[in-house]
Amino acid sequence: MCKAESIKESLKFQSYCEAFKMYEALENDKKVQAMICKEHKDDREFHAFIGINPPVGTHDMKSLYELCVAKLPFKKYIMCVEQNTDGGVRPHLHILAKVTSNCRKNHVITRLSKIFEVQNNSVDVSITRSYSLVTQWTKYIKGEKKEEKLENVNKDRVEREQLNIPHYYGNYEESNEINMTISEKEQDNDEVQTIP
Numbered sequence: 001m002c003k004a005e006s007i008k009e010s011l012k013f014q015s016y017c018e019a020f021k022m023y024e025a026l027e028n029d030k031k032v033q034a035m036i037c038k039e040h041k042d043d044r045e046f047h048a049f050i051g052i053n054p055p056v057g058t059h060d061m062k063s064l065y066e067l068c069v070a071k072l073p074f075k076k077y078i079m080c081v082e083q084n085t086d087g088g089v090r091p092h093l094h095i096l097a098k099v100t101s102n103c104r105k106n107h108v109i110t111r112l113s114k115i116f117e118v119q120n121n122s123v124d125v126s127i128t129r130s131y132s133l134v135t136q137w138t139k140y141i142k143g144e145k146k147e148e149k150l151e152n153v154n155k156d157r158v159e160r161e162q163l164n165i166p167h168y169y170g171n172y173e174e175s176n177e178i179n180m181t182i183s184e185k186e187q188d189n190d191e192v193q194t195i196p
Contacts, residue, residue, distance in 0.1 A: 048108055049137045050095040051124040052116055059116075061091045062163045068093055069169065071115045078170035080141045083159065084152040096137045096172065103127060141168050 054064065065081040072079070074097035083091040099108075105125045112123045128134065143153045160167055 046099045046101055046103060046127060046129055047134045047137070048095075048097050048099045048103065048105075049126045049128070049133070050093070050097065050108065050112065052093040052095070052112060052118065053122050053124070054091065054116060054118050055122065056088075056090050058118070059091050061159060062165065064091045064093060064116075065163075065165050065169075067116065068095075072097075073111060073115070074098070076170075076172050078138065078141055078168055078172040080143070080168040081160070081165060082152070082156045084155040086152070094137075094141050096134065096141055098172070099127065138172075143167065 052068075059067070061081055061083045068079060068081065072095070074095075077095055077097035079093055079095040081091065081093050083089050085092075105127060108125045108127075109120050109123045113120050116122075126133075143157065145153055157167060
């Protein structure tokens with residue numbers, strides 16, 4: 001019996017129990033259904049991949065990073081700031097954040113548009129529960145991109161180091177290297193360090 005049929009049968013049985021005042025059987029069935037739901041709970045978390053692309057000239061790389069660190073409304077996230085694109089220099093952010101199951105794209109867009117003082121079309125949001133997408137997006141934020149983007153990735157790394165900006169930043173619990181910059185890693189004989 002599939003889960004939907006099981007729930008339908010249980011609800012039918014519970015109605016029967018209530019009609020005939022079979023309260024003990026009703027309580028037992030509710031407990032069994034609660035246990036079944038708990039066992040079948042989908043433990044995948046929701047994540048939002050967010051791109052914030054302010055109009056050219058409104059932010060530099062440093063100010064965009066500082067604004068993000070000061071005002072980002074997520075409890076668990078990882079982010080990076082970049083500026084080199086095939087179309088020239090344009091500071092922008094990539095953020096991967098854990099969100100709740102009732103999180104809606106339009107709410108994220110509206111809230112971040114206000115924080116970064118940009119139009120709604122400057123904020124792009126995708127929400128998923130897919131482990132493979134979360135892994136792919138995490139790698140993207142950390143600079144693991146297609147061959148044709150690696151030149152821009154390397155330019156961004158150099159410029160972040162010059163501005164003393166971490167290559168990626170946040171408190172995303174699954175990454176122990178979030179605040180590490182390449183120069184710090186090299187200074188400590190290739191051992192990973194984090195910035196408090």
